[in-house]
Amino acid sequence: xxxxxxxxxxxxxxxxxxxxxxxxxxxxxxxxxxxxxxxxxxxxxxxxxxxxxxxxxxxxxxxxxxxxxxxxxxxxxxxxxxxxxxxxxxxxxxxxxxxxxxxxxxxxxxxxxxxxxxxxxxxxxxxxxxxxxxxxxxxxxxxxxxxxxxxxxxxxxxxxxxxxxxxxxxxxxxxxxxxxxxxxxxxxxxxxxxxxxxxxxxxxxxxxxxxxxxxxxxxxxxxxxxxxxxxxxxxxxxxxxxxxxxxxxxxxxxxxxxxxxxxxxxxxxxxxxxxxxxxxxxxxxxxxxxxxxxxxxxxxxxxxxxxxxxxxxxxxxxxxxxxxxxxxxxxxxxxxxxxxxxxxxxxxxxxxxxxxxxxxxxxxxxxxxxxxxxxxxxxxxxxxxxxxxxxxxxxxxxxxxx
Amino acid sequence: xxxxxxxxxxxxxxxxxxxxxxxxxxxxxxxxxxxxxxxxxxxxxxxxxxxxxxxxxxxxxxxxxxxxxxxxxxxxxxxxxxxxxxxxxxxxxxxxxxxxxxxxxxxxxxxxxxxxxxxxxxxxxxxxxxxxxxxxxxxxxxxxxxxxxxxxxxxxxxxxxxxxxxxxxxxxxxxxxxxxxxxxxxxxxxxxxxxxxxxxxxxxxxxxxxxxxxxxxxxxxxxxxxxxxxxxxxxxxxxxxxxxxxxxxxxxxxxxxxxxxxxxxxxxxxxxxxxxxxxxxxxxxxxxxxxxxxxxxxxxxxxxxxxxxxxxxxxxxxxxxxxxxxxxxxxxxxxxxxxxxxxxxxxxxxxxxxxxxxxxxxxxxxxxxxxxxx
Numbered sequence: 001x002x003x004x005x006x007x008x009x010x011x012x013x014x015x016x017x018x019x020x021x022x023x024x025x026x027x028x029x030x031x032x033x034x035x036x037x038x039x040x041x042x043x044x045x046x047x048x049x050x051x052x053x054x055x056x057x058x059x060x061x062x063x064x065x066x067x068x069x070x071x072x073x074x075x076x077x078x079x080x081x082x083x084x085x086x087x088x089x090x091x092x093x094x095x096x097x098x099x100x101x102x103x104x105x106x107x108x109x110x111x112x113x114x115x116x117x118x119x120x121x122x123x124x125x126x127x128x129x130x131x132x133x134x135x136x137x138x139x140x141x142x143x144x145x146x147x148x149x150x151x152x153x154x155x156x157x158x159x160x161x162x163x164x165x166x167x168x169x170x171x172x173x174x175x176x177x178x179x180x181x182x183x184x185x186x187x188x189x190x191x192x193x194x195x196x197x198x199x200x201x202x203x204x205x206x207x208x209x210x211x212x213x214x215x216x217x218x219x220x221x222x223x224x225x226x227x228x229x230x231x232x233x234x235x236x237x238x239x240x241x242x243x244x245x246x247x248x249x250x251x252x253x254x255x256x257x258x259x260x261x262x263x264x265x266x267x268x269x270x271x272x273x274x275x276x277x278x279x280x281x282x283x284x285x286x287x288x289x290x291x292x293x294x295x296x297x298x299x300x301x302x303x304x305x306x307x308x309x310x311x312x313x314x315x316x317x318x319x320x321x322x323x324x325x326x327x328x329x330x331x332x333x334x335x336x337x338x339x340x341x342x343x344x345x346x347x348x349x350x351x352x353x354x355x356x357x358x359x360x361x362x363x364x365x366x367x368x369x370x371x372x373x374x375x376x377x378x379x380x381x382x383x384x385x386x387x388x389x390x391x392x393x394x395x396x397x398x399x400x401x402x
Numbered sequence: 403x404x405x406x407x408x409x410x411x412x413x414x415x416x417x418x419x420x421x422x423x424x425x426x427x428x429x430x431x432x433x434x435x436x437x438x439x440x441x442x443x444x445x446x447x448x449x450x451x452x453x454x455x456x457x458x459x460x461x462x463x464x465x466x467x468x469x470x471x472x473x474x475x476x477x478x479x480x481x482x483x484x485x486x487x488x489x490x491x492x493x494x495x496x497x498x499x500x501x502x503x504x505x506x507x508x509x510x511x512x513x514x515x516x517x518x519x520x521x522x523x524x525x526x527x528x529x530x531x532x533x534x535x536x537x538x539x540x541x542x543x544x545x546x547x548x549x550x551x552x553x554x555x556x557x558x559x560x561x562x563x564x565x566x567x568x569x570x571x572x573x574x575x576x577x578x579x580x581x582x583x584x585x586x587x588x589x590x591x592x593x594x595x596x597x598x599x600x601x602x603x604x605x606x607x608x609x610x611x612x613x614x615x616x617x618x619x620x621x622x623x624x625x626x627x628x629x630x631x632x633x634x635x636x637x638x639x640x641x642x643x644x645x646x647x648x649x650x651x652x653x654x655x656x657x658x659x660x661x662x663x664x665x666x667x668x669x670x671x672x673x674x675x676x677x678x679x680x681x682x683x684x685x686x687x688x689x690x691x692x693x694x695x696x697x698x699x700x701x702x703x704x705x706x707x708x709x710x711x712x713x714x715x716x717x718x719x720x721x722x723x724x725x726x727x728x729x730x731x732x733x734x735x736x737x738x739x740x741x742x743x744x745x746x747x748x749x750x751x752x753x754x755x756x757x758x759x760x761x762x763x764x765x766x767x768x769x770x771x772x773x774x775x776x
Contacts, residue, residue: 229468292504293512293520299464299504300497300575301527310523312515 072209106389108237109382120203123196132192147183212270221281239275325387329380408438415477432639448636501576507569511560518556543574566597569727645717655713
C-alpha cells in the first residue's frame with residue numbers, strides 16, 4: 001500500500017474490471033451460527049410435531065403449542081441479541097447501569113421485569129414441580145379460601161361458600177392458611193397458580209409480538225427512509241391503511257370466527273400492528289441516511305443493502321428498542337381487556353380472565369380480582385418506565401468502547 | 403505535482419444534472435466540462451449553490467435518484483462513460499478507482515463501530531483479503547495519514563478522536579482502495595486553520611506519492627492558492643472560467659472571478675458582490691452572472707449562454723468580451739504585477755498557517771493522547 005519513503009512510482013491506469021468479484025464477505029460470527037442452529041432445531045421439532053404426528057405426544061414427552069414454539073424462538077432472540085451482546089460488552093453495561101443510578105424507579109422496574117421473565121418462563125413448571133397450592137384432599141383445593149391475614153364468613157352449612165376451611169376457624173370466620181397464601185377462587189383454583197399462568201401469558205404475548213414487530217418495523221422503516229420515492233410512498237400508504245383498521249376490532253372478529261386462541265391475538269398484533277413503530281423508525285432513519293458515514297460507505301463502493309444492514313439499522317436500534325418497549329404495556333393491557341371481555345382464550349389463564357372470574361363475587365372474594373390486577377398494573381408500569389429509561393440511556397450515537 | 407503529461411484520467415464533458423423539487427426543476431449543473439490529469443489538483447470554486455458538490459457526486463452516480471437526474475453530457479473515466487454505467491458497475495469504480503472525502507468529519511465515521519472495523523470493512527469492499535491482512539493494512543493506512551500509534555487507534559470509537567483525526571481516518575478510508583482519483587468535497591471546512599493546513603499538506607504528500615489526481619471543492623480561495631494546479635470557477639451551475647492557478651490570481655479573466663477575488667480579505671477592497679445569487683429554478687438567459695456584472699451589456703442577456711473563448715495564458719472564459727472581435731481589456735485591464743500577484747494571496751492566510759504546522763505536528767506526535775486540535 002503505502003511506501004514510507006514515498007518513492008512508489010505512479011501505478012499505470014488499469015482498465016476497469018467490472019466483472020471481478022465484489023470484495024470479501026465478512027466472516028459470520030459464531031454467535032450467529034449457534035443462534036441459527038438452535039432456531040433450526042426448534043423449527044424441526046415444531047414441524048415434526050405439527051406435520052408428522054399431529055395430536056400425538058412427541059417422543060420427548062410433552063407437546064408444545066405453536067405459540068409455545070414461537071415463545072421459545074423469541075426467548076432465543078432475546079438471549080442472543082440483547083443479553084449476549086450486553087454481556088460481551090461489560091463496560092457498556094456498566095455505563096448503562098451508571099446512567100441508571102439516578103433513576104431508582106427505572107432500576108426497580110428492570111428488577112421487576114427480570115422477575116417477570118423468570119416467572120413467566122419457569123413459573124408454571126415450578127408450580128407443578130414443587131406442588132405449590134396443593135392439598136391432601138380428594139376434592140382438590142377448597143373454594144373461596146381467603147389469603148393470609150384475611151377472613152371470610154363461614155357457617156359450615158351445606159352449600160355455603162366456602163364449605164371447607166383449611167385455615168383456623170375463629171367464631172364465624174375462616175382465616176387464610178399457608179397452603180394458599182393468596183387464597184383460592186370461588187371455583188377452587190389457587191390464586192398463585194392463576195397469577196403465575198397469567199405471567200406466562202403476558203410474557204408470551206409481549207415477547208412473541210416483539211419478535212414479530214421489531215424486524216418488520218425495522219425493515220419497513222429503514223427501507224422506506226433509505227430508498228425514498230415510490231418505495232417510501234407505497235410502504236407508508238400501506239401503514240396508513242393498517243392504522244385505519246384497529247387491531248383490537250380485528251382480534252375480536254377473528255376470535256369469534258376462527259375460535260378463541262391466544263395465538264390469534266399474538267399474530268394479529270405482531271403482523272398487523274407494526275405501523276406506528278415503523279413510522280417512528282422511518283423518521284429516525286431519515287436523519288441517519290443523511291449522515292456522513294452513509295455517504296462515505298456508498299462512495300466507497302458498498303451496496304445499498306449493505307449500507308442499510310451495516311450502517312442504518314444499528315444506528316436506529318435505540319429508537320426501535322424504545323418504541324417496542326413502550327408498546328408492550330399497551331399489548332398486555334389490550335390482551336387483558338379482550339380476555340376480560342370474554343373474547344380471549346378460555347384455556348389460557350390470562351390476568352384479564354382471572355380478574356373477570358374474580359368479579360363474580362367481588363367484594364367478598366376480592367383477592368381473586370385484586371391480586372392479578374396488581375401484577376397486571378405492575379407489569380404495564382414497569383414496561384413503561386423501562387421504555388423511558390431506554391430512551392434516555394441507550395444512544396448508539398454516543399456509544400464508546402467496551 | 404507533475405501536471406499533464408498524458409491523457410486525462412477523468413473528463414467531464416457538458417454535464418447536465420437537474421433535480422425535480424416541489425419548487426420546480428433545479429438545473430443544478432448545467433453544461434459543466436473539465437479534465438483531470440493524473441497527479442494534478444483541480445479546484446472547483448464558487449459560492450454555495452454553484453453546483454460544485456453535485457458535479458462531484460455525479461462523477462460516480464452518487465446523486466440521489468429519482469430526485470436528481472443526469473440529463474446530458476458524459477463523465478469519461480478510463481474510456482468508459484460513467485453516466486451510462488449501471489449501479490453495479492459504478493460500485494466497482496467507487497472507492498476502488500474514484501474515492502471521496504466529505505465535508506463533516508464529525509459524522510464521517512459510523513459511531514457504532516471502531517475505527518479498525520470501519521477500515522477493515524472498507525478494505526473488504528473491493529478485495530477479498532483475510533481479517534489479519536486487512537487489519538495490518540488498516541494500521542499501514544492510519545500510519546500513512548500520520549496518526550500516532552496507529553495500532554492502538556484501531557480499537558477506538560470515533561467519538562474518542564478529534565475532528566482532525568477523524569478526517570485523517572476518513573482520508574485513510576478513501577485511500578483503502580488505492581484510487582486513481584480522490585474527490586475531496588470541502589474536507590477542511592469544519593476544521594480550524596492549523597488542522598486545515600496539516601490536512602492539505604497530507605493531501606499534497608499523498609498526491610506526490612501515488613500520482614493521485616484530486617478534485618478539490620472549496621469556496622476558500624486561500625486553499626485554492628495553496629493546493630490547486632488548475633481552477634474551475636463555477637457560478638449557478640455553469641463554468642465561468644477555467645484557468646491555471648497562477649493565471650487565475652494573476653489575471654482573473656471573467657468578471658465573476660474578478661469580483662470573487664475583490665471580495666477576498668487581504669486583497670482587493672473586500673467588496674462584496676452586489677445582488678443576489680439567482681433563483682436556481684429560474685436562471686436568467688444568457689450569461690448567468692449578467693444581472694450582477696458591472697460590465698454587462700445587452701448582448702450578455704441574449705441566447706442560452708456565452709461561448710468559451712481563450713484569454714491570455716490559455717484561460718478558457720465564458721464571457722462575450724473575450725470574443726476575438728471585442729476588446730477584452732474593458733473587463734480585464736492589464737494589471738500584471740503589483741499587489742495582485744499570487745503571492746499576495748499565498749502569503750495570507752494560507753502560508754501563515756502552513757508555517758505553524760510543523761511545530762504543531764510535532765507536539766501532536768509527542769503527545770498522541772492530546773488529539774491534534776487540542
